[in-house]
Amino acid sequence: MxxxxxxxxxxxxxxxxxxxxxxxxxxxxxxxxxxxxxxxxxxxxxxxxxxxxxxxxxxxxxxxxxxxxxxxxxxxxxxxxxxxxxxxxxxxxxxxxxxxxxxxxxxxxxxxxxxxxxxxxxxxxxxxxxxxxxxxxxxxxxxxxxxxxxxxxxxxxxxxxxxxxxxxxxxxxxxxxxxxxxxxxxxxxxxxxxxxxxxxxxxxxxxxxxxxxxxxxxxxxxxxxxxxxxxxxxxxxxxxxxxxxxxxxxxxxxxxxxxxxGDPTLTVPSAKRLAGANRYETAAAVSRSVFAPGVPVVYLASGAKFPDGLSAGAAAAHQGGPVLLTSRDSLPQSVRDEIVRLRPRQVVIVGDVQSVSARVEAAVQSLVPGIRTAVTEQEALPTAPSVATTPQPATTPSTTPTDDGLQPTPLPTPMPTDAAPDSVTSPTEPATTEPATTEPATTEPATTEPATTDPALEPTPSPSEQAPEDAQVASAAQPDASTTGVLRLGGANRYATSRLIAEHAFDRAASAFVATGLRFPDALSAGPAAARRDGPVLLVDGTKPSLDAATRATLQRLGVRWVGVVGNTASVTAGMATGIGATGAQVVRYAGSNRYETAAALAAAFGDVDTAYLASGQGFADALAGAAAAGARGAPLLLTGRDCMPSQTRSALIRSMPEQVVVLGGPPTIGTASARYVSCG
Incomplete structure (x- = not known):
């Protein structure tokens, strides 16, 4: 090399x-x-x-x-x-x-x-x-x-x-x-x-x-x-x-x-960084950068588990609101402050009580007028066994300067109640990574993810997700998208939750994206692409040889006639893509040799853009909020490494002609060199 x-x-x-x-x-x-x-x-x-x-x-x-x-x-x-x-x-x-x-x-x-x-x-x-x-x-x-x-x-x-x-x-x-x-x-x-x-x-x-x-x-x-x-x-x-x-x-x-x-000398401004002391503050900063008070909706997802929030970005962008993050058992003060600022008509909590507790739900209800909590698919199921959680220490606000010349958005001083830790954007904690064993072969050895034992990333479903992928609940109420107040969308598993989100946010959708629910990068990059086509992101177990009945039913109920399949056949099998085509929808696959190239393939569909977002390809949290913001602005979401930028991402930025590049997360997540477009090599 x-x-x-x-x-x-x-x-x-x-x-x-x-x-x-x-x-x-x-x-x-x-x-x-x-x-x-x-x-x-x-x-x-x-x-x-x-x-x-x-x-x-x-x-x-x-x-x-x-x-x-x-x-x-x-x-x-x-x-x-x-x-x-x-x-x-x-x-x-x-x-x-x-x-x-x-x-x-x-x-x-x-x-x-x-x-x-x-x-x-x-x-x-x-x-x-x-x-x-x-x-x-x-x-x-x-x-x-x-x-x-x-x-x-x-x-x-x-x-x-x-x-x-x-x-x-x-x-x-x-x-x-x-x-x-x-x-x-x-x-x-x-x-x-x-x-x-x-x-x-x-x-x-x-x-x-x-x-x-x-x-x-x-x-x-x-x-x-x-x-x-x-x-x-x-x-x-x-x-x-x-x-x-x-x-x-x-x-x-x-x-x-x-x-x-075209002009060989054209350049774009240096990247703008949106970052907070932790993932919750970063999500709030992203929200503030795009959404004004009086939004129709806020989606609230777990900041510790990626699956439930993967489909939220496209839905939130479609409905005109952001995605914010919360810890399981307490609503961070920075998130409280942002909900109050936004004055949403509705807050949609994504995931069951194992992901976002009833205590957090009650805290949100106290902030949003016109309360109504809908019965959801998960709540109609028998009570799931408790999931053991690791005690989480309080987060100390960062005092580490962002000395890379990318100025973070000023943030309110964290309150003592914002005690949820963060393993991605906090300078005092290691970056969260995804299990490398589920990633297709990569051509970017400099940014390959190391193996992790972080239980928050769940390479396998939690006990509350043991229901079959196409589980149906007879008494589940279909929530009304126009209702004000607080609504929980929690399915029997991550796949059911993604379907609930899609059918809640979209009455009809001509287009949809389908991505694996076993890893986060493909679905996150698909969020803005789905928003561009005004459709949802549906999660599937992409290792299955054929399309499950529940996903097929959702595609048909929404009237989907075009489906973007995200990732290669190691992520979503050829048999599953064939099954999608059998619904009558046109199928287009967006795939690369690794997550960075797949994200670049999705970005290429945008053509020339005003703004491009950069998120970590090794940690999911910052990109959950970024997907909704990017979708709302008609911008692609590209992935980059911590210490350098993969060549596929760098070339995608050059192709897309952005007038502004927004980096999501602090230097511990996306370092100075990566934020300055220094290529891996």
């Missing part, structure tokens, strides 16, 4: 030019392209580091589709880039690129995608480079010589190319690798970021040179690769030629990127 030397360079340049390198750039996967305007050309800032060093910018399929779109057709007797393929050799991992395993007949699109991913250089840039140097993306009759020097690597303007580094594969690989060498050892190269640089206008030194303040590592790399600046004559004729002292390499790089993919 290579190191990430460019991040050291970025840190140095950040100290010199402010926060330029700590923000994510917006570009869309479909390319928010626009005709380049020479007035926007900044010789010191040709492309942002975030867009340039983005090895997840395009997949092989996307690269192929792009080439097919741009290519006009191939002349007879020639092999064009859209059909080019060759044998590729294995390139061992080093300090600049991950290992690339050779293939017997690899397409150009696959080479571009895999090299970009291995070296963490944007596939967009590699396509631009191939066009800038040899017009290979659009050329209808490329000669063998064009492939031999495809990227111009080791081909100086004043000497022949190095034949040992010729050929399409080597040209793409060594060019991508070279940019990491520039970033790792800036002192060895003529052009450096963060200082004034002399840059020649032309190989003919009689044309002279000019001084440029190069603002970032990627721009410095471009000048080291092509060491000339376009003069005014070249810029005046942006799509043509200038005068005898004009050069076009860096002009064309900027122009082509702009034309094909």
């Amino acid at each position: 290579r190191s990430r030397p460019r991040l050291i360079v970025a840190a140095v340049v950040t100290a010199l030019v402010g926060t330029l390198l700590t923000v994510m750039p917006p570009t869309g996967p479909d390319g928010a392209a626009s005709a380049a305007n020479a007035a926007n050309f900044d010789p010191g800032f040709l492309v942002s580091d975030q867009q340039f060093y983005d090895g997840g910018a395009m997949t092989a399929t996307e690269v192929q589709a792009f080439i097919d779109e741009k290519h006009p057709g191939c002349s007879a007797g020639y092999i064009c880039l859209d059909t080019y393929a060759q044998r590729t050799s294995t390139m061992p991992a080093d300090a600049y690129c991950d290992q690339l395993t050779g293939r017997s007949n690899e397409t150009a699109a696959s080479i571009i995608a895999r090299v970009g991913a291995a070296c963490d250089i944007s596939q967009r840039y590699l396509l631009v480079l191939l066009q800038k140097e040899q017009s290979l993306v659009t050329h209808p009759s490329p000669s063998a010589a064009r492939y031999e020097k495809a990227t111009g690597f080791a081909c100086p303007d004043t000497a022949p190319c190095d034949p040992a580094l010729g050929g399409f594969y080597y040209q793409v690989y060594f060019a991508a690798r070279q940019f990491n060498r520039y970033a790792a050892h800036p002192e060895q190269w003529a052009h450096r970021a963060g200082v004034q640089n002399w840059v020649w206008w032309h190989p003919n030194t009689a044309c002279g040179r000019s001084s440029i303040f190069i603002r970032n590592a990627a721009t410095a790399g471009l000048y080291n690769y092509t060491p000339y600046r376009p003069n005014q004559a070249a810029l005046n004729n942006l799509y043509g030629t200038g005068d005898a002292c004009s050069t076009y390499g860096n002009r064309n790089t900027w122009r082509m990127w702009t034309d094909w993919f």
